[in-house]
């Protein structure tokens with residue numbers, strides 16, 4: 655199953671930066687503002703992730719994951735209709 659690369663946070667002392675989310679359910683890197691496309695039919699789980707552009711760690715918190723999954727599902731439903 656393809657999924658966004660997992661990433662260990664550098665240390666517990668690092669501020670846990672939360673990512674943003676687009677209306678398509680894609681994630682936005684809090685470090686470099688890259689949009690990280692969520693693969694189709696992938697259910698995002700709250701976790702530490704790694705940005706493919708700047709390779710810095712960020713956190714997908716449960717609330718953001720919920721929002722991203724909802725946006726992503728409605729985008730897919732719109733596409734599949």
Ligand SMILES: [Zn+2]
Pocket residue numbers: 683684685686687688705706707708709710
């Ligand atoms: Zn980044």
